[in-house]
Amino acid sequence: MFVPHPLAVLALSLQLPEGPVLDLASGASGSALLAAGAGRRVIAVDISEVALGLLGEEARRRGLGDLLTLVHADLGTWRPPPGGSSVVLCTGYWDRAVFAAAAGAVMAGGVLGCEAFTAEAAGIRPGLRAGWCLDPGEPASLLPAGFSVLAFRDLPDDQHGAKRRLLARRQAGAEGER
Numbered sequence: 001m002f003v004p005h006p007l008a009v010l011a012l013s014l015q016l017p018e019g020p021v022l023d024l025a026s027g028a029s030g031s032a033l034l035a036a037g038a039g040r041r042v043i044a045v046d047i048s049e050v051a052l053g054l055l056g057e058e059a060r061r062r063g064l065g066d067l068l069t070l071v072h073a074d075l076g077t078w079r080p081p082p083g084g085s086s087v088v089l090c091t092g093y094w095d096r097a098v099f100a101a102a103a104g105a106v107m108a109g110g111v112l113g114c115e116a117f118t119a120e121a122a123g124i125r126p127g128l129r130a131g132w133c134l135d136p137g138e139p140a141s142l143l144p145a146g147f148s149v150l151a152f153r154d155l156p157d158d159q160h161g162a163k164r165r166l167l168a169r170r171q172a173g174a175e176g177e178r
Contacts, residue, residue, distance in 0.1 A: 055068070
């Protein structure tokens with residue numbers, strides 16, 4: 001618990017515009033704590049009140065509570081404001097509509113990080129619905145115009161199913177720039 005995701009570590013090592021970090025399906029996120037520890041405002045969104053409570057307690061324990069906004073919401077219906085975040089992370093949840101909204105939330109010069117199970121993972125995880133898995137080429141093939149891929153790779157099957165990871169930057173002057 002509270003271990004930052006490698007995409008968060010990579011994203012926060014880049015030159016980024018001023019603006020908050022949005023952590024979608026955050027859970028008890030080490031990524032949110034890493035960003036807050038770097039002095040960034042963080043918006044952590046999750047459907048689990050328990051996970052958000054744990055995250056809030058840990059942030060307060062570390063003296064980061066003022067930098068963290070906890071949003072109890074279902075990503076099936078909640079949407080972030082367009083173009084308002086320097087970093088958007090979604091590493092524990094996959095939905096094409098949520099991905100589109102996440103991409104739209106990235107400000108010019110900001111980055112989007114995503115990791116999800118591939119379709120092959122459904123063979124290992126029978127309860128994993130096809131809609132929760134990436135098709136070949138996704139999520140890179142779903143990026144709107146104005147994004148450039150910084151990192152895109154398949155991760156080997158870790159006994160829980162293969163995953164794919166993406167980090168992409170919204171270019172300055174891209175559609176939706178604020």
